[in-house]
Amino acid sequence: RKPVTVPGLKAMKAEGRKIVMLTAYDASFAAQLESAGVDVALVGDSLGMVVQGRSSTLPVTVDEMVYHTAAVARGLSSTLLVADLPFMSDRDVPSAMETATRLVAQGGAAMVKIEGAGRICEVIAALAERDIPVCAHLGLTPQSVNKFGGYKVQGKTQDAADKLLADARAVEAAGADLLVLECVPTAVAARITAGLSIPTIGIGAGVDCDGQVLVVYDMLGLTPGKRPRFSKDFLAGRDSIQGAIGAYVEDVREKRFPGVEHSFT
Ligand code: KIV
Numbered sequence: 001r002k003p004v005t006v007p008g009l010k011a012m013k014a015e016g017r018k019i020v021m022l023t024a025y026d027a028s029f030a031a032q033l034e035s036a037g038v039d040v041a042l043v044g045d046s047l048g049m050v051v052q053g054r055s056s057t058l059p060v061t062v063d064e065m066v067y068h069t070a071a072v073a074r075g076l077s078s079t080l081l082v083a084d085l086p087f088m089s090d091r092d093v094p095s096a097m098e099t100a101t102r103l104v105a106q107g108g109a110a111m112v113k114i115e116g117a118g119r120i121c122e123v124i125a126a127l128a129e130r131d132i133p134v135c136a137h138l139g140l141t142p143q144s145v146n147k148f149g150g151y152k153v154q155g156k157t158q159d160a161a162d163k164l165l166a167d168a169r170a171v172e173a174a175g176a177d178l179l180v181l182e183c184v185p186t187a188v189a190a191r192i193t194a195g196l197s198i199p200t201i202g203i204g205a206g207v208d209c210d211g212q213v214l215v216v217y218d219m220l221g222l223t224p225g226k227r228p229r230f231s232k233d234f235l236a237g238r239d240s241i242q243g244a245i246g247a248y249v250e251d252v253r254e255k256r257f258p259g260v261e262h263s264f265t
């Protein structure tokens with residue numbers, strides 16, 4: 001397979017080909033994603049919850065992100081690698097530049113992901129100016145959990161939906177190349193997707209986004225506790241991890257996942 005690139009993702013949006021993204025935290029899972037044909041691997045700070053067993057992503061450090069990103073990079077050859085800027089490493093431009101430099105130079109990431117808009121647009125612009133590709137992340141941004149008062153669907157009122165669209169336009173204008181939309185109503189995500197030239201990747205954001213992402217342990221039924229509504233156990237009824245990831249890839253490409261039962265109205 002030819003390497004997946006940032007311009008290649010924009011071409012996929014233009015051609016209406018769905019982008020398949022999945023999280024990975026180590027080389028073995030990365031190799032599984034790679035051979036199943038996943039387009040983009042995300043080293044999410046969700047590793048704080050699903051690998052470290054913490055109750056939020058806030059304690060994850062830059063050192064931990066670099067360690068996991070480097071491990072995932074060793075398992076990949078053609079899959080595009082994205083790594084999260086952890087909590088507060090994006091507090092100002094110098095800190096974000098330092099963190100992104102480490103994730104790219106030491107970790108091997110091709111792109112970094114940052115939660116939020118507003119003043120974060122200044123950080124996105126500074127990274128874009130140095131040609132570091134940026135994935136923005138709006139909607140339910142887990143680093144804002146204390147402000148939200150829990151993990152809740154965002155953009156439910158007309159005002160909140162309008163604000164989300166304005167934020168999405170702002171991160172695109174600042175230079176973001178990709179946008180994750182987490183837990184927003186299907187119609188709101190569809191409106192944002194149609195209004196932007198950069199691809200959107202949904203998680204709990206309906207089938208109309210340009211691509212989908214899930215936490216790999218959630219979609220294998222490994223995460224303890226109640227599975228989130230937007231996820232699905234792809235290992236159920238299948239006999240291998242490779243088969244489960246392959247089914248996810250196919251279901252996203254054929255627009256069979258997510259269904260309305262995994263989405264919010
Ligand atoms: O950390 C993560 O896994 C993420 C995805 C859920 C988008 O940010």
Ligand code: NA
Nearest residue numbers: 044045046084
């Ligand atoms: Na994250």
